[in-house]
Amino acid sequence: MEIIIGLAIGLLVGAAIAYFIFGGKAKEQDNAHQLEAEKLLADARLKAEKIQADAELKAEKTFAEYRDKQEAFKKQKIAESREKFARYKEEFKQEKAEELIELREKREALKEEQAAMREERAGFKAELDEVLKAKEGLKKREEEIESRKQELDLEIERTREKQEELESQHERFTAELERIAGLSQSEAKQRLLEDVRAKSENEALSLRRELLSEAKEDAAKDARKVVINTIQRMCAEMTIENTVSVFSLDNDNVKGQIIGREGRNIRAIEAATGAELVVDDTPETIVISSFDPIRREVARLSLKRLVSDGRIHPARIEEVVNKTRKELEQGIKEIGQKTVIELDIHGLPAELIRMVGRMRYRSSYGQNLLKHSVETAHLCAVMAAEMGLNKKQVKLAKRAGLLHDIGKVADEDSELSHALYGMQLAEKLNENPIVVNAIGAHHDEIEMNNIISPIVQACDAISGARPGARREILEGYINRIKELEDIAKKNEGVNSAFAMQAGRELRVMVEADKVSDQHADELSFKISQEIQETMQYPGQIKVMVIRETRSVAYAR
Template sequence: MEMTQILPIIVGVVALVAGLIAGKFIFAKNTALRVQEAEQHAEKILSEAKLAAETLKKEKLLEAKEKNVQLKAEHDKEILEKNRKIGDAENRIRQKEQSLNQKTDNLDKQIKENETIKENLNRQIEVINQKRNELEKHQEEHIRRLEKIAGLSAEEAKAQLVESLKQEAHSQALSLQQEIIEDARLKANKDARKIIIQTIQRTAAEQTIENTVTVFNLESDEIKGQIIGREGRNIRAIEAATGVDLIVDDTPEAIVLSSFDPLRREIARLSLQRLVADGRIHPARIEEVVEKTRKQIEEQVMEIGERTVIELGIHGLHKELVRVVGKMRFRSSYGQNLLMHSREVANLCGIMAAELGLNPKLAKRAGLLHDIGKVPDEETELSHALLGGKLAEKYGENPAVVNAIAAHHDETEMQYVISPIVQACDAISGARPGARREIMQQYIQRIKDLENLALTYNGVEKAYAIQAGRELRVIVEADKVTDSDSEKLSFDMAQKIQTDMTYPGQIKVTVIREKRTVNVAR
């Protein structure tokens, strides 16, 4: 019984030991496998790390190369820019050297001419000295002869000798004086032609011929209907507010603005542009926009005047004269834009005055202002030259400038040297081929006379000549003119035009009277 109990215990111990040995063997085998797997995994990680390192190294090398290329390109670009600036500077220096060389050549020529004149004078002096010696010899001979003649005293001989010498010297002096005057005249004409030709060649001829129409382009023909309005009320409101004739015909996507006054056309064009962009087009809005545009144009006129005087280097000009200069942009003289003409005259005067050794700034100032009488704020009976002189004097201009403006059409005496220069430069600018059109100026003058005739009647507020002068629209003040007076006024104007003016075809006189009462609800 005891053996029976011990045997299972022994078997169990043996089995336990065998299990422990087997477990240890299995554990050792698993551990070896894990170690092997770990080594393989480590090798895989190392190989992947090496591969990633190589890839990263290549990427960095590529980035470095790209950066190097980019830096090199920027460096090359900087070098090219510096080389270009250096080249421009060299070109400017070369041009200045050429200009200096040309001026040096001109000075050399003038020096040579002066030396030639000096030599001529020396020769003439030698001739005079020679003549004087001959006269002295003749005088001695004459005295000896007189002494041989009986009955002549020394005083009588001396008197005859003096009289003879006076007559001979007088005749020789007259002859020499005539030669000197003729030589001076020829040289003066030559120098004058030279100065005028050089002045014209050095001034760029920028001509602007003014037209009487402006084309306003539209995005589509649908906008034409909005501009015309119901029964044409919008287009009538625009014409009444601006004094410009709107021609709406079959021309696609365009409206023609017709007026002899460029300032009115510009106001009408900008007003239409604002109205079309806003989309609200009705009579009240039209009047509001036209008024705002008119104020904007006034500011633009001042800006144009300031820019012009700055570009020409003219300083200290009165603000009113600056505004008048700006208004020249919207005026024309025989079809030639007045501002372009005045700028050209100013440049011509400056160059010509410098060539003659005068004050170029003063001459340029007079050249710019010589036609300010053509853009007066109020109509007057004075000519534009005299009116311009009065305006310049009113705003404190130099007396030489005032005289040059007033005398450039020979309506007053020229008292300063720059006055004939301004007159000559004005003629040069107007005489350039294609600069002016006589027919255009006659047409514009006829239109102005037509409007001024209407403004002479009492109660007339505004007058606009439209349809190329075939219609005169007169806006009267409702408080001063009744409906019956309007009919009589229209008839009287038509009769006055018929008797006092010359015109082609016929002119329609339309008198517009409108009474408005405005109150504000607050």
């Protein structure tokens, strides 16, 4: 506004100066120009007033807007300040509330501690009172003991006097007796002792014989009672394991697929499983033969899967057999776990559980090894309870009964007996020393050092000696078949060996890169000669060495 006013004044001053500059002209022009100058001056004055009024109005409007903005800004800041104050106030209240809660909790904890200290102090005070009372009682007891001691001293003194008097009388009586009997005191004593000793020995010997006879009769009765009660309380089934499995077919048309072109499928199955397949005229039936139950089971399950799938060729056969073997191994673990759970045996290592499952596919003289071991475990538990052993010993007896034949299912062959080898395995897996001794001693190969070992030995005999439980011929046959395979496997380059046709044929699979055709002929002759020299067998045994070369490539 000041600039506008300055401009207006400048205009007026300029007009005045222009008027004075041109004032020297003619007077006749002065009048005309004076009127015009006055008019211009009046116009300029009006314009200046208008400009000043507009400027004042605009300034007032601008000032009003500025004042409104200042008022709004002030209100906004006041609102924000109030909001911040309210928030800070709320936070302060919350912090104070939390501090108050924490303070109350600390106060309650302090009260509880004070109460506990008061109770503890009261307990200490009660104990102190009891100690003081006990001290007073002890003091009274000491006084009584002292008084009693004095009385005893007097009594001892009187007794000593009487003893001296008796000794003097005894000496007089002894001298009188020696004079009358004509024997000295030592001679009379010696003769009396000899007579008493002779009579005592005769009576003791007679009494000893009577007691020993009675003890033997009672022990025999008790032992018969324990064994009979144990057998009566255990009634497990008796089963004889065979060496063949029968596989049923829906129709005979499948037999052709199983045999394959020129017999390649059946040869592939036998080579992969180690079991012999007998396909004869029996309708809708294939016989699987092998002394090893695991091989028979792998062959049966693989054949079942191949028949249901319909794709039967050598490559598929190997794939199915490998898969079945892995599944059977998992099934063996599950059987072991189920057996351990049913027997309520805890803490058994995983390796021993797997070996317990393997018992399902082993036999002992025709008796299923798992059923025999479970039966022995139950018998051991019952017999231990009948004998009055504690719960811990009963559990150890059951555990030892289950594991006593664990050496028969070991993965590796050993020159040791199954009892000693099983003992080594159990000891290696940190089994209880009592169980270890029971395993090793159940065939009297080591000395028994606990009560559980004879129980396991007796129960093993009870389970295996019942009529029909075992068959000696089958065990001898299985041992002979296994010995055949072992003779072949120990030769270099042999991959696997399978005894077929009840031990009349031995098929030896060799590695093609290690054994040549000429060496294969020599190997078959060598194995046959070793069998002939080391084994006894009826008839003849055919040794067949199979060398197969495979070339494999992949198109990618």
